[in-house]
Amino acid sequence: MRPLALLSLLLLLAAPASAADKAPGFTLRDLDGRSVSLSQYSGQVVLLSFWATWCTPCQAEMPHLQRFHDQYGPQGFSVLSINTDDARSVSQVKPIIKARQLTFPVLLDRETTVVGLFNPAKTLPFSVLIDRQGAIAKVFSGYTPGDEVLVEQAVQASLVQPAQAASTP
Amino acid sequence: MIPSLLLSVLANPSAGAIPVGGDGPLAGTVVQVNERLIVRWYRVDDVLENFEDLRVLDYGEQVDRLTLTATKGWLTLGVQADEVTLFANRYFLDEVETWERDLLDPALSSPWPAAFVRLEKVYAQAQGASGELRLGDTYVSFGRGIALALVRNSEIDIDTSVRGARGVVHLGAWDLSVVTGFTNPQQVLLENPNLDMGPDDLHEVAAVRVERFGPVAAGLHAVTWKFARASDDGSPFARYGQVPDVAVVGGNVEASGVGGLDLYLEGDWFGYRSADLFVEEEPRPGYALYGSTSVYPGRFTxxxxxxxxxxxxxxxxxxxPWGYEVAAPPSLDYERAITEDSSAEVNSNDIAGARLKVQYAGREGLLVPSLSLGAFRDADLGGLHFNGSAETIAHPVAGVTWIAGDVHVLANAGARADVRDGDVRGDLTLHGDLDVVVPVGALGHLELGGAVLRFRxxxxxxxxxxxWDVTHSLALHHGERWSFLVHQDFSDNPLVRSTGNLGEDLYLAGEVQFKPTPAVTTSLFAGAYKAGIRCAGGQCRSVPGFKGLRLSVEGSF
Structure with a gap:
């Protein structure tokens, strides 16, 4: 334990408690094969939501994400749903999205490359809130009922921040 | 480790990434940290002869996984370092030190006899508008995973990467991908005991895929494998000069939303050259055909x-044999009902079948009943099959998802009948699973989750x-930080190799979870859970049972 513990201790102690820098960029295909990049959402508040078809709490969280998408979309907010099903079950993704009548963009991370960038442990569901400056503002791991209140508060806080102020330490 | 976690939480309670400040060459680099620490105390049923009153065979295990990614502009560097330690795994008998449980196979060296530290994954990735290059550990999946599928499936402790190089070139609507290297299975496990870990088998893969994207997409791919043998000597790179054990070529077409229809078709041909892949048979080619289509009439999908x-x-x-697969075609079966018997059908080498699933969007998608019917003809009589007859399998499953404010209900129930040729009685599986959440006033939310399976x-x-095989848990989620859970399992399946703590077949456990921040979860678990097959993302593995105490901390920073 000691070598790893020492390394993480040094790293985490060295971390300044200031605003984060830009989130890593990525490009994925959506359900219709179109290429979608995080950079296309520059200047918006974005919630990256990682999920899979077999993840029960993910399905319970989805209606709340849809409400955020509808309610805060006009203010410059978007949900980017990132599905982590691999190739074997990916055919079930679009039917589930259609049946739940979800309208936010759904991207396919079939090779687990993007989930590896943000959430290497692949805990599901897992959400990353990115502010207008493109910085990671908050991370949410797992979902239990009531967690959507925390997410909504964080979304509201990010939306009221002006784009320039968001990067000020 | 725990102090470092707590310090990080206190120092950086909200941000999900750590920027490197200053004006140096690392300025602007974003470092992301994910860490998971698990300490387990195993209570062992066996006792040492003549020392029955002393639990000298009980032992402890501590596992740590630290993942770091650093991104600056177009370059990302990533490492995953794992460490596992056994403690209290030895005792002195007549002044002789006895190791009851070994952590490592003698073929695998470690600087510490009771600890193992390993750089499980390491990579550098350069990404630009015209393509990407990744050196080190990479993941790859072609088409529907029939020819090649090596991706993370950490939910069930499977994370096999290709350690080598991968390049992708974007040419307008075209992508060209090339990957080559050796398999790198993850050795240190988070959920399963780490005992007698041995060195990796370095299977060599080389693969190429050309893909065109658009409303109508198409792809062609080729994959070769040269598998490592126990008798191998010398450098694994020598395998590059050898004839492949198997070569796969395939292609697919995909239409999305064309005329309101989604369509996917894939065909693959498997050219086997090695007799080592066959039991008492000459190598012969194989093939796979897979297709899916979905339509959305009105409220139906x-x-x-x-x-x-x-x-x-x-x-x-x-x-x-080492718990992973290099390719895994879609099984079309219902994952939560896969048993020791039906896993043979999932891995069948001679099978045809189909599955139809219909869902209805009621109440604006908040009430979704579904019905699916799978039907298969399995003619493979070898491998894991327990019987000597070809069989026809029917598997209907009905389900519902209902979400109304704070209440949600997800439920599924099904029956699988294996009808054997020749008037031989086949297996029958009845199964159901449920997840219900209801608010309970100021206490928070109550959640009941469970699954039951009856196998004849x-x-x-x-x-x-x-x-019977029963798993259920009752949880009280109090506020945003606390959850209190009681788990109970029952199984009288003779193939399940675990015993309960409330009797031979009955298991009980309690768990408390605390989230100091939304990104950090701590858990204390005491009791037992049963062994069994666990599936996630189309892959399954046999997970051993557990009896004892477990403390875990997981967080992203």
Whole structure:
């Protein structure tokens, strides 16, 4: 334990408690094969939501994400749903999205490359809130009922921040 | 480790990434940290003869996984370092130190006898508008995973990467991908005991894929494998000059939303050259055909999938003994009902079948009943099959998802009947699973989750007894930080190799979870859970049971 513990201790102690820098960029295909990049959402508040078809709490969280998408979309907010099903079950993704009548963009991370960038442990569901400056503002791991209140508060806080102020330490 | 976690939480309570400040060359680099620490105390049923009153065989295990990614502009560097330590795994008997449990296979060296530290994954990735290059550990999946599928499936402790190089070139609507390297299975496990870990088998893969994207997409791919043998000597790179054990070529077409229809078709041909992949047979080719289509009339969604596989699973023969697969075609089966018996059908080398699933969007998508019917013809009589007859399998499953404010209900129930040729009684499986959440005022939310399976054996070569398999848990989620859980399992399946703490077949456990921040979860678990097959993302593995105490901390920073 000691070598790893020492390394993480040094790293985490060295971390300044200031605003984060830009989130890593990525490009994925959506359900219709179109290429979608995080950079296309520059200047918006974005919630990256990682999920899979077999993840029960993910399905319970989805209606709340849809409400955020509808309610805060006009203010410059978007949900980017990132599905982590691999190739074997990916055919079930679009039917589930259609049946739940979800309208936010759904991207396919079939090779687990993007989930590896943000959430290497692949805990599901897992959400990353990115502010207008493109910085990671908050991370949410797992979902239990009531967690959507925390997410909504964080979304509201990010939306009221002006784009320039968001990067000020 | 715990102090470092707590310090990080206190120092950086909200941000999900750590920027490197200053004006130096690392300025602007974003470092992301994910860490998971697990400490387990195993209570062992066996006792040492003549020392029955002393629990000297109980032992402890501590596992740590630290993942770091650093991104600056177009360059990302990533490492995953794992460490595992056994403690209290030895005792002195007549002044002689006895190791009851070994952490490492003697073929695997470690600077510490009771600890193992390993750089499990390491990579550098350069990404630009015209393509990407990744050196080190990479993941790859072609088409529907029939020819090649090596991706993270950490939910069930499977994370096999290709350690080598991968390049992708974007040419307008075209992508060209090339990957080559050796398999790198993850050795240190988070959920399963780490005992007698041995060195990796370095299977060599080379693969190429050309893909065109758009409303109508198409792809062609080729994959070769050269599998490592126990008799190998010398450098694994020598394998590059050898004839492949298997070569796969395939292609697919996909239409999205064309005329309101989604369509996917894939065909793969497997050219086997090595007799090591066959048991008492000469190598012969295999093939796979897979198709899916979905339509969305009104409030309905209809998904139809069909498959025909002959000799496709043979390619996994060198990997499955070590708990992973190098390719895994869609099984079309319901994951939560896969048993020791039905896993043979999932891995069949001679099977055809289809599954139809219909969902209805009621109450604006908040009430979604579903019905699916799978039907398969399994003619593979070898491998894991317990019987000597070809069988026809029917598997209907009904389900519902209902979400109304703070209340949600997800439920599924199904029956799988295996009908054998020749008037031989087949197996029957009845199964159901449920997840219900209701608010309970100021206390928070109450969640009941569970699954039940009843299995009736048919006439088999190895006759077993019918069994029940039940798993359920009751959780109280109090506020945003606390959850209190009680887990109870029951299984009288003779193939399940674990025993309960409330009797031979009954398991009870309690768990408290605390989230100091939304990104950090701590858990204390005491009790037992049963062994069994656990599936996630189309892959399954047999997970051992557990009896004892477990403390875990997981967080992202």
């Amino acid at each position: 209809v998904l139809l999938e069909a498959k025909r596989y002959l000799g496709t699973e043979r390619m996994n023969a060198f990997a499955t 054996w048919g006439e088999n070569d190895i006759q077993q007894t019918d069994y």
